[in-house]
Amino acid sequence: MSTNSSDPVSLPTDMELVLKVIPMPADCNAGGDIFGGWVMAQVDLAGSVIPARYAQGRIATVAVKEFIFKQPVRLGDILSFYAKLTRLGRTSVTVKVEVYAERLNIQGRYTKVTEASLTFVAITEQGEPRPLPVHN
Numbered sequence: 813m814s815t816n817s818s819d820p821v822s823l824p825t826d827m828e829l830v831l832k833v834i835p836m837p838a839d840c841n842a843g844g845d846i847f848g849g850w851v852m853a854q855v856d857l858a859g860s861v862i863p864a865r866y867a868q869g870r871i872a873t874v875a876v877k878e879f880i881f882k883q884p885v886r887l888g889d890i891l892s893f894y895a896k897l898t899r900l901g902r903t904s905v906t907v908k909v910e911v912y913a914e915r916l917n918i919q920g921r922y923t924k925v926t927e928a929s930l931t932f933v934a935i936t937e938q939g940e941p942r943p944l945p946v947h948n
Contacts, residue, residue, distance in 0.1 A: 819923070820921040820922060820923065821912070821922055821923065821924050822922075823892065823894070823912060823922055824894050824896075824910060826896060827894035827895060827896040827908075827910065828861075828862070828894060828895055828896065829892060829893070829894055830858045830861040830862070830893055830894065830895045830909075831854065831857060831858040831861070831891075831892075831893040832890065832891065832892050832893070833854055833890075833891050833893075834888070834889070834890050834891070835850065835885060835887060835888075835889060835891070836887075837887060839887075840887055844886070844887060845884040845885065845886060845887075846884070846885035846886065846887065846889075848881060851881070851885055851911070851925075851926055852876075852879065852928075854891070854893065854911075855879070855893065855909050855911065855926065855928050855930070856873055856930065858893035858895055858909050858911075859873070859895055859907050859909045859928070859930040859932070860873070860932060861895060862895050862896070862897055862905065862907050863905035863907060863932035863934075866900065866905050866934075866944050866945075867905070867932070867934035867944055867945075868945050869934060869935075869942075870934070870935045870936070870937065871905075871932045871933065871934055871935065872932065872933055872935050872939070873930060873931070873932055874904065874931050874932065874933045875930065875931040876928060876929070876930050876931075877906075877929040877930070877931065878927070878928060878929040879926070879927075879928040880926065880927050880928070881925070881926055882924055882925055882926060882927070883913070883923055883924070883925040884925070885911075885913055885925050885926075886913070886915070886916070887916075888915075888916030888917075889913040889914065889915055889916060889925075890913070890914040890916075890919070891911055891912070891913055891914075891925070892911070892912045892913075892914065892922070893909060893910075893911050894909070894910045894911075894912070895907045895908065895909045895910075896908055898929065899931075900944070901944075902943055902944065903933050903934050903941040903942060903943055903944060904931050904932065904933045904934070904941075904944075905931070905932050905933075905934075905944070906929065906930065906931040906932075907929070907930055907931075907932075908927070908928070908929050909926075909927065909928045909929075909930065910924060910926070910927045911924070911925050911926035911927070912924055912925065913925045
């Protein structure tokens, strides 16, 4: 039996909750759904949380390797952004971000709405790549 992608799902246990946000009316398009660009900006913010820990300084988004919109985000949804480290390089950190919507009228049930893979690079004050500090 196949499942509908809008069916409720469990929240990930192998990822960290890094952001929760509720989109507002100004974030809607004419059809009443939340702008994809607004969601992308929130994913970029959520994705930066883990790399910032490793970089201990300035970071910049250098690549979005994948961005999939699975379901629309609606006005009133409570969005939960989960992230996990997928690659640690000399100057860069890649993370996977998954976004789950708790629909306004069905709280406590989650639908996966977006997933993405982003790479951030540690940079100097002049914007040049720099090695990540050593972590134990």
